[in-house]
Amino acid sequence: MKSSKIAMMDLYFMDARSKLIDIAAFMDRVERSGETGDYRYGEFVKALEALRSPDRAEGVLNLLSDPSEAPIERAGAGPAVGAYKKD
Amino acid sequence: MRYIEPHAHMVSRTMDDYQALAMAGCRAICEPAFWAGFDRSSVAGFYDYFCQLTEHEPKRAARYHIAHYSWICINPKEAEDPGFAREVIKIMPEFLAKENVLGVGEIGLNKNSKNEVAIFEEQVQLALDHNQLILIHTPHLEDKFKGTKLIIDILRQFPDIDPGRVMIDHVEEHTVKQVVDAGFWAGITLYPESKCTPPRAVDMLERYGSTDRLWMNSACDWGVSDPLALPKAILELRKRGFDDASIDRFVYQNPLKFIRQSGVDVLPDA
Secondary structure: OEOOOOOHHHHHHHHHHHHHHHHHHHHHHHHHOOOOOOHHHHHHHHHHHHHHOOOHHHHHHHHOOOOOOOOEOOOOOOOOOOOOOOO | OOEEEOOOOHHHOOHHHHHHHHHHOEEEEEEOOOOOOOOOOOHHHHHHHHHHHHHHHHHHHHOOOOEEEEEEOOOOOHHHOHHHHHHHHHHHHHHHOOOOEEEEEEEEOOOOEHHHHHHHHHHHHHHHHOOOEEEEEOOOHHHHHHHHHHHHHHHHOOOOOOHHHEEEEOOOOOOHHHHHHOOOEEEEEEOOOOOEOHHHHHHHHHHHHHHOOEEEEOOOOOOOOOOOHHHHHHHHHHHOOEOHHHHHHHHHHHHHHHHHHHOOOOOOOO
């Protein structure tokens, strides 16, 4: 049971503000370094669209995910990178 | 506050970490078999690793009065070589019979390949044949949604599977609902970068915690991870207004309820 109603804005606003500025600074940094053509950046920008709808966390994760359903033939080398290359 | 760390790879951690866990209230650690950061070159390498999990690591934990239990398997990454994986599977029954082994895990998928699927299916069958609990790793990052769906579809093809004896780990906001709705247990992993933060984990507990089939873990290993992630999530639960009884349910009673189904005498004095 929860003891009382907690003010989420009091608890999380400064942390979220900091992360929002980090995202803005990241995008500026990528732009300055001329890497906006990297597919991961493109998928990142597309995922920001999920912020306009309900269930934003789920939406961002879905937009960065592999949408296919069948197993792949073989696992490639290297780790997951965080954004599925759709094109 | 007492808690159980239901998923930690302590073979990759130091004694300092054991001390910190003990001081934070950790009463028991459950350690699944996993990818060591490199592919092992022989079945003997796995045999030694399983001995490390079942014999050596419990002694290290005991120095800090922490109970230690383990899970045995060939991990999904090294399952990409199915011939090799099947040789490892042959040595697993010897370890599954040990009194401190909880079941088969963490099996599952890594890149969602056909070989991974085949070895996953074979280890599910092995678990059923030996009446073992199952702990499942879902893929990382962009492969997680697809892999989780594949895993649930595969499990549904086994008529003898009891979802209450299967833990599907590393859920996030886009996978937790399908796991819980299918009746399986769901694990929320707290990672600094690649999985969940404590605030996101508490969000999911608020939405789905009424099922009781949820736990949180640090999954601390050799990568970017935090062995004290669970105590930090406990603090987050307090900030969000959860009372001690609810927190105890999430971090102690729920994992205890799941792992005691193994038949192992888990925390006999609890």
